[in-house]
Amino acid sequence: MAASSFAPALERVLAHEGGYSNHPADPGGPTMRGITQRVYDAFRRAAGQPTRPVRGIADDELHLIYRRQYWDAIRADDLPQGLDYCVFDAAVNSGPAQAAKWLQRALGVAADGQVGALTLDAARATPDLRRVIDDMCDRRLAMLRALKTWPVFGTGWGRRVADVRIAARSLAAGGPAVPVALGGATGGAMPEAGKAPLDSLRVLPRPEAGQAAAAGGLLATACAEAARQVAPLASGSPTLAFVFTALTVAGLLASCAGLALAWHRSRARRRQERSLDLGLPGATS
Structure with missing residues (x-):
């Protein structure tokens, strides 16, 4: 041996x-x-x-x-x-x-x-x-x-x-270990996986994805309500008709933006978990 x-x-x-x-x-x-x-x-x-x-x-x-x-x-x-x-x-x-x-x-x-x-x-x-x-x-x-x-x-x-x-x-490669290149001790303990993995990482918590979608939904709701108020007057005024259209479009964009942000954050979270080997099912080594 x-x-x-x-x-x-x-x-x-x-x-x-x-x-x-x-x-x-x-x-x-x-x-x-x-x-x-x-x-x-x-x-x-x-x-x-x-x-x-x-x-x-x-x-x-x-x-x-x-x-x-x-x-x-x-x-x-x-x-x-x-x-x-x-x-x-x-x-x-x-x-x-x-x-x-x-x-x-x-x-x-x-x-x-x-x-x-x-x-x-x-x-x-x-x-x-x-x-x-x-x-x-x-x-x-x-x-x-x-x-x-x-x-x-x-x-x-x-x-x-x-x-x-x-x-x-x-x-x-069968060669010698090169001398340690130090400018001082490295310091700083790194948390062991399974003991303090997530709360010590700069990682987007899962609830934030839902919060992003909720924020987009609130903005969309506000735009929809404003558009509802303007709708009865839109037919008699080109300006109000334009405002109605703009509010409707803004509401749709807000909904899409909220969903897109939620998807992006969720995807970033999953990508980071894969990179850090977090949340993986057990297997036989």
Whole structure:
């Protein structure tokens, strides 16, 4: 069995994560070297130990969390070189399930968020690892750009994904991992899929489509009522006849515009959900 790439992959992840952070715009809250207080608390409780500030996390605890909850969760030791690091880094930031879905979408297999035998077989059999890595990074970047905190952390996130793409490609081709290109830690925790996916995205809520149609309907109703008031007088006045016609046409246009806006927003919503792998039915991996 090939040696695990966990140690060098973790080294790259930690280079991006930096040290301690507690940015007010970061939904992860207090975070030390990429491990949030919530994750650390759960780890300590599971080990039968009292919770403590994540800032005091020990190296052995840090390595164990990354190994068990991220590396092993996406079965990185069973993935091809380069792709293992690409999926691991995505899992650290967006959760193992979301990273697995990006991988499965890139491979063209059922996206259930669990790396199983079919996913591994597809990964090993793919003739173009570079394409799979690029597809994964593209999907990941699309989700990051949709996050409300992109204006705050977007520069670092974008730089991180670019670095992951370059390093993973090099590793997949049998070359060395290029040095981490950093201008500071990337910062900003990204919510895991299934825990806080929609309320943390700049995405049009479904009710807005109905609101758009309703707004168009109200305007159409107002135009129709005005036209009804003008109708009795329209036959005796060319000007009022023109006003009647204009109001009728405006009402029809308002109705059409409301329906078109509702359709556009609904379509944009569905397109974004597909891009981010949200709301997908389960399947066997």
